[in-house]
Amino acid sequence: MKLFKKVMFFLVFEFIFCTAFGTYLVFYGPFKNIRNTIVTSAMTTMNHKYIAKLFLNDNEINKIMDENKVDSPTESENEDAIEVKYSSNNVECINIESSRYKGYLLIVDNPRRVRIGTSSDLGKRGETLGQILKRYNAAAGINAGGFSNAMTGTGGIPSGIIIEDGRIKFIDDEKTFNIVGFNNKDVLIVGQYKYDEIENLKLRDAISFGPALIVNGKPMIKKGDGGWGIAPRTAIGQTQDGKVLLLTIDGRQKDSLGATLKDVQDILLEYGAYNASNLDGGSSATMYNDGKLVNKPSDILGERAIPSAFIVE
Structure with missing residues (x-):
């Protein structure tokens, strides 16, 4: 004893x-x-x-x-550097993996197919990505913008601005917005813009989130890991030939701890992103392809209710 x-x-x-x-x-x-x-x-x-x-x-x-913070862009996107090609409607799903995380990358050849979808009760209650995609009859998609009522889990009150099909569908009282979306030339626009500048951008579909990770081929994270730690991530980018990159990284799981913003930036650079931005991550990070859930959301309840998504028609 x-x-x-x-x-x-x-x-x-x-x-x-x-x-x-x-x-x-x-x-x-x-x-x-x-x-x-x-x-x-x-x-x-x-x-x-x-x-x-x-x-x-x-x-x-x-x-x-x-x-470890992300540098703010010092220049606007050079739209002329993006030469969109509409020769293919292909969508390819690629496994992304390292010793610390697992993720998935959708490469959408035709950027015109990528649009914003929103919850049916926007401003009050969100829907899961699967529900949004089903209502829009979309083939694939990822979660997009953030929301201010995360603690209640309803996901219906967006942060910033939402533009769908050229129309402002939601806007809060902020004076400056982190814009992530496509203009009428199907070019991805990322970065901070004031409200009176938004009309000149001629946006067809956009949400608010950030930070911008790549602008005109230049990485915004030049030192440290981006200052947001390790977590599930969602991001979007566009190559110079117009292809759209939709990225989701799983996190908070034993086989996938998560990624830093620097990890996300480097992945998108590897696949040719010329402009790119971080999107809402954490428990919201979700991806669908061919009508099926691709990744493993970290929320213990499964898919989280969200206000907006980048959908692939």
């Missing part, structure tokens, strides 16, 4: 010591990249900021967030 108590005491001591020492090394030792990933992941969640604040003060946290 005494031997058993000694062994148990030793095991408990070792566990406490290793946990405390490991935590110390992560936050105050040489593992800067691990520390930064933990801090940025915690600070971009709604409920887990305490993980960073427990070990670091506000100045240290702000410094880490600043070192």
Whole structure:
């Protein structure tokens, strides 16, 4: 009995010591990249900021967030650099995989097929991506813009602006919007625009989200991981020949922890994105293809109710 108590005491001591020492090394030792990933992941969640604040003060946290932030675009998209080809209506689904995450990339040859779909009770209640696609009779799609009532789970009140088929379908009281969408030439527009600039963009379908990850072939993340930590991700990009890239990365799962914004940027660059933007991720990250759910959403209840989606007609 005494031997058993000694062994148990030793095991408990070792566990406490290793946990405390490991935590110390992560936050105050040489593992800067691990520390930064933990801090940025915690600070971009709604409920887990305490993980960073427990070990670091506000100045240290702000410094880490600043070192990893995405640069704001200093130029507008060069629309003339995109030469859209309409020779194919093909949609290809590619598996994306690394040691840390699994995801899926839809390559849509014809950008005219990619449009915005919205929930039937927009402004009050959202719908799952599957429900939105079914109502629009769409072949594929991903979730798009964010929403302000995430805690209630209704997903019906969008953030920013939604433009569908050339008409403003929803707009809040913000004066500047992170635009992600297509103009009447089927060119993807990404970046911040004021309300009085939106009309000149001649947008046919767009939502609000960000940050922009690639503008005119130039990556916006030049240092750090983008400052949003590791999480499920959704993003959109366009190649110079007009193809649309729709990306979803699974996260918060044992076989797929998630991706950083830098990971997403690098994937889209690898597949030729000339302009690209982050979309709403986390529990909202969802992809359908051929009427079937492709990825594994991280929400324990399954698909999350959302206000908007990029759909493939």
